[in-house]
Amino acid sequence: MEEQKKIFVIDDDVDTCALLSRFLTKHGFEVRYAHSGKSALNILREENFNLVLCDFRLGDIDGTEMLAEIKKIAADVPVIIITGYSDIKTAVNVIKSGAYDYVAKPLIPDEILHTIKRALDSTEAKKSSEPVVRLKKETKQPDIDDFIPGESPEAKELLRQLDLVAPTSYSVIIYGESGSGKEAVARMIHKRSSRGDKPFVALDCGAISKELAGSELFGHEKGSFTGAADAKTGHFEMSNGGTLFLDEIANLPYDVQAALLRVVQERKVRKIGGNKEIALDVRILVASNEDLMESHHKGKFREDLFHRFNEFSIHVPALRDRRKDLIIFANYFLKAANAELNKNITSFSEDALNCFMQYQWPGNIRELKNVIKRAALLTDDSTIQAKHLPLEISNPEKFITNETSSSNGKENSAGTSLKNAAQEAEQETILKVLKKVNYNKTKAAELLNIDRKTLYNKMKTFNLLRDDEE
Numbered sequence: 459m460e461e462q463k464k465i466f467v468i469d470d471d472v473d474t475c476a477l478l479s480r481f482l483t484k485h486g487f488e489v490r491y492a493h494s495g496k497s498a499l500n501i502l503r504e505e506n507f508n509l510v511l512c513d514f515r516l517g518d519i520d521g522t523e524m525l526a527e528i529k530k531i532a533a534d535v536p537v538i539i540i541t542g543y544s545d546i547k548t549a550v551n552v553i554k555s556g557a558y559d560y561v562a563k564p565l566i567p568d569e570i571l572h573t574i575k576r577a578l579d580s581t582e583a584k585k586s587s588e589p590v591v592r593l594k595k596e597t598k599q600p601d602i603d604d605f606i607p608g609e610s611p612e613a614k615e616l617l618r619q620l621d622l623v624a625p626t627s628y629s630v631i632i633y634g635e636s637g638s639g640k641e642a643v644a645r646m647i648h649k650r651s652s653r654g655d656k657p658f659v660a661l662d663c664g665a666i667s668k669e670l671a672g673s674e675l676f677g678h679e680k681g682s683f684t685g686a687a688d689a690k691t692g693h694f695e696m697s698n699g700g701t702l703f704l705d706e707i708a709n710l711p712y713d714v715q716a717a718l719l720r721v722v723q724e725r726k727v728r729k730i731g732g733n734k735e736i737a738l739d740v741r742i743l744v745a746s747n748e749d750l751m752e753s754h755h756k757g758k759f760r761e762d763l764f765h766r767f768n769e770f771s772i773h774v775p776a777l778r779d780r781r782k783d784l785i786i787f788a789n790y791f792l793k794a795a796n797a798e799l800n801k802n803i804t805s806f807s808e809d810a811l812n813c814f815m816q817y818q819w820p821g822n823i824r825e826l827k828n829v830i831k832r833a834a835l836l837t838d839d840s841t842i843q844a845k846h847l848p849l850e851i852s853n854p855e856k857f858i859t860n861e862t863s864s865s866n867g868k869e870n871s872a873g874t875s876l877k878n879a880a881q882e883a884e885q886e887t888i889l890k891v892l893k894k895v896n897y898n899k900t901k902a903a904e905l906l907n908i909d910r911k912t913l914y915n916k917m918k919t920f921n922l923l924r925d926d927e928e
Contacts (some may be wrong), residue, residue, distance in 0.1 A: 495519030608783030634774030637824030682731020821859030
């Protein structure tokens with residue numbers, strides 16, 4: 459019998475926790491939840507989970523900080539971020555920091571279930587494959603890591619620069635906003651080079667901790683530091699003969715940059731705790747969403763390392779600056795969604811296309827991919843309509859009005875029907891606990907893991923107060 463997977467839901471909205479707990483339990487998962495970042499981290503230190511579902515806007519800890527803390531405690535556990543569509547750009551950056559994916563509010567149960575299953579399957583695949591680092595393999599299924607040729611002047615200029623630099627051995631700095639497809643450009647440079655049949659190894663420098671950065675790059679010998687139970691092959695050694703792609707290079711710790719410079723200059727690497735030097739034949743491509751010379755002026759990036767990498771630079775345009783390519787990308791990701799969901803959606807309505815053209819796409823190509831995946835999940839016929847798109851895209855004026863009128867700055871955590879289901883589940887739970895403790899609100903609040911004032915307000919909302927308590 460397959461082991462039951464354990465999911466940890468972290469959200470300060472009691473409704474959301476109740477809804478997700480009920481839904482995921484129904485689908486065979488064991489669910490634990492917490493309403494604050496601090497309590498969640500304490501639980502994570504004591505219990506093991508297969509997956510974490512965490513709201514980006516917790517009351518006590520910032521979402522980015524929360525993700526970093528989770529990764530310190532449970533580095534191999536996939537984290538899915540719950541976010542509102544006004545946080546899409548931030549969500550994309552959080553993914554660059556190590557989150558597996560994000561789901562946007564209003565929550566759609568089938569979308570959450572689908573994303574959870576993908577994350578769990580991905581984790582199992584990683585465990586059963588070698589090496590265990592992020593070594594992306596080529597795939598026939600359309601993906602953001604594929605280079606998609608466009609027809610806009612910006613796309614043609616990008617392709618021209620790729621054709622120029624790919625056959626050389628130059629190091630290249632690839633600039634572009636998060637989600638704009640920098641890794642796809644790096645892969646295309648590798649494919650069109652003489653190293654195309656050799657390894658392409660990608661490392662996201664923004665997703666590794668300062669303590670592990672050196673080990674990930676250079677490798678380490680067994681017992682070289684606390685926790686080094688086995689020897690590890692670094693990314694430089696793995697990419698020997700091929701191409702090493704260092705994404706978000708500006709996030710690399712300053713002291714590690716000095717060691718990196720030495721390796722780049724000498725073309726030799728020595729594992730941490732080792733004595734043997736390994737000769738390297740590696741082409742290095744790096745990417746950044748900020749100007750590296752500007753990062754140097756801020757004291758974040760070494761000038762000598764910048765000049766080592768800056769033999770050639772490429773700027774990947776933002777999606778909003780290449781709208782002529784938008785429909786090409788949209789159709790490409792629609793094919794991917796059809797394959798993944800076993801659907802046969804053939805087109806976008808005129809209204810949907812107009813919405814695409816008017817939206818600014820802060821999350822770029824990655825956001826477009828996720829929007830289309832979500833819309834495909836909601837579509838029952840052969841055409842994606844504007845109504846299948848998130849409110850921020852389909853009706854921005856209404857979205858802004860809703861955002862402005864929100865009393866606590868948070869988006870509604872679920873659609874109307876889902877909200878009702880969550881409220882019913884919550885009311886049922888509160889009433890059951892109250893009866894169990896003979897309406898002792900202090901004890902009930904403790905059992906429900908909420909404060910007494912919150913419980914009182916909930917009881918008032920659900921008309922559970924007795925006459926003498928009004």
